[in-house]
Amino acid sequence: MPSEARSPAAPDSGAPSAAPTAAKTRVVEAALALFAEHGIAGTSLSMIADAIGVTKAAVYHQYPAKDGIVVAVAEAVLAGLEQVVSAAETERSRARAREVLVDGMVDLAVEQRHMAGILQRDPVMLRFLAEHGPFRRVMQRVNRVLMGGAADPAARVLAATLAAAIAGAVVHPLAEGLDDATLRVQLRRRLRRLLPRR
Amino acid sequence: MPSEARSPAAPDSGAPSAAPTAAKTRVVEAALALFAEHGIAGTSLSMIADAIGVTKAAVYHQYPAKDGIVVAVAEAVLAGLEQVVSAAETERSRARAREVLVDGMVDLAVEQRHMAGILQRDPVMLRFLAEHGPFRRVMQRVNRVLMGGAADPAARVLAATLAAAIAGAVVHPLAEGLDDATLRVQLRRRLRRLLPRR
C-alpha cells in the first residue's frame, strides 16, 4: 500500500525521505527548470542560486552536493510516474494496464513538459536512473507494463518506442505551440494506434 | 537542384565548407562519441583531446572554439538526414514520401545510434538547430514531409511523435541489447502503425 499516515519510523523504501522545507522546494523547482533548458551538466550551482535569488552557499546548505539536487529532482519527477504505474498495475488485463499507463504518462508529460524531457533524455539523469536502486525499480515497473508481460524484441521495441515518443513529442518544436488539451488528446489518440489490436 | 559537380566557386548554401582534413575528422568523431555519452555540456575539450591522444592546443588549432566542433558534429549528423529527406522528396505521393523518410531515418538512427540521440535530445544541439539557418532548413524539410503536407495539430503531433520515437527508441535501455537488424525491422514495423491508413 502507498504511504499514507507518516509514522516517524517508516523506512519508506526509497521515497523522498521527509517533508521538504520551503527552501529545498525552491531549489528543486529552480533546478528543474534550468535542467530542462540547459541540461544537468550545463547547469551550474551559480545558475540555480541566481534563479532563486540567493548565493551558492545557501544552496549548499540545503543540499550538500550537486548530486543531491539531481536526486531530489529525480524524486520529484518519478513521484508522479510511480503513482501512475501503481494505478496501472491494479488493472485486470495487461492490455488495459498498458493503456492506463500510457494515458497517465501522456498526462504527466503534457502537464509538466519540462520534466518529461529531463527524465529520459539527459545523460546525467539517465546515469542516475541506472545507478540508483529506487529509481531503477520504478523504471523497471514502467517498462514491464509497457511491454505487456512479454520480453521479446517486439515487446522491447514497443515499450522503448512508447516511452521515447511520449517524452520526446511533448518537447518537440512542433508541439511547442500547441495547448495542453490539444496535445494531450492528439498524443493519446496517436499512441493508441501504436498498441497491439485487442 | 541538389549540388552535384563540385565547382570550386560554388557557395553551396550551408554545407560543410570544404573537404575536412584527417585531423579535423578525428576531432569530430571523438567529439561525437563523447557527446553521445556525456552530453555536449558535459564534454570538455580535454576529454576530446585525451580521446584522440593529443593536447587541447592541438584541438584548438583545428577548431578555434568549442562551438565550431558542435557545428561540425551537427553537419556530420545532418548530412545523412539531408540525403534521406532529399530522396523522400522525390517520391510522387506525400504518403509514400513520409514512409520513405521514416524508413530512412530509422536506418540512420539504428546504424549510428550515437548520432540520433545527440541530434534531437541534447539541449545544446537543439539550440544550434534552432539558431543556425542551414540546420533549421533541413529540419523544416524533415518536418514538412513527416507532417505529410498538413499543418494542423494532428499532423504536428504525428511528426513530433515520429521524430521523437525514432531518435529516442534506438537509445532506450530496452533497445540497447538488440542487434541492428532486429531493431530496424521491429522499429519500422511499429512506426508503420503510427502512420495514417492509406
Place this chain on the structure above:
DNA sequence: GTCTATAAATCGATAGAC
C-alpha cells in the same frame, strides 16, 4: 600539426560570521 606553458574565468565545495 603538435607541443609546453599559462592566462582568465568558472566550477563544485567549504569555513565561519550573522
Place this chain on the structure above:
DNA sequence: GTCTATCGATTTATAGAC
C-alpha cells in the same frame, strides 16, 4: 537560512616554440 570570502580543480582559450 543566508551571507562573505576563499580554496583547489577544471574550463575555455591563447602565446609561442618545435
